[in-house]
Amino acid sequence: MLFRGENIQKKNLVVCMTGATGSIYGYRLLLACSKIQHLETHAVVTRSAEETLRIELGITAKEVLKNATFNYREDDFKAPIASGSFNTDGMVVAPCSMKTLSSIATGFEQNLVARAAMVALKERRPLILLTRESPLNAIHLHNMLTVNQAGGTIMPPLPPFYFGMKSIEELVDITVGRVLNMLGIETKMHKQWGVD
């Protein structure tokens, strides 16, 4: 796995999990990151995400966070990622609940996830939200538009079915690969139509 560009430099990513269904996305993302050289992750798992991890994957946040380089509690506003002075190469919220989306869209920094997202936007760093809810009401849609207009990327985890993947993990990893690719990190997980 390589970073784009000639000089290989350490990268820092913020990876947060919130309580929408689809905890497998955050889990597989952190797992993938843990296998990439020169990549450090700063992870936050909200209390609601702890629940969805337990319900959906039968695992604890502690097990998931073994794949992160650093992790912080959601009320830890002294964490490095709460400050723009701490350099990061971007942030992903996977999955992103409508509650967290709304905190980001309104600038209401009620926890470290929302605070770190506001930092990413103000510092003009990539912010990718794997927003998950269905169907969407006008409030959800407005919030998504607001974050998009502030520079964030709204990327609902909708799997593509044209690559012939056979398992849930394979489908999830296509999105994970796409997210990493958007952050300038090339992996074999990123599939391209028409490219073998």
Ligand SMILES: Cc1cc2nc3c(=O)[nH]c(=O)nc-3n(C[C@H](O)[C@H](O)[C@H](O)COP(=O)(O)O)c2cc1C
């Ligand atoms: C099994 C389960 C699935 C959920 N799925 C969603 C979802 O897809 N989208 C969403 O916005 N909230 C969903 N929720 C509700 C959130 O967990 C809840 O709004 C929570 O307060 C979000 O908090 P957080 O953003 O701080 O993690 C789900 C809750 C449970 C228990």
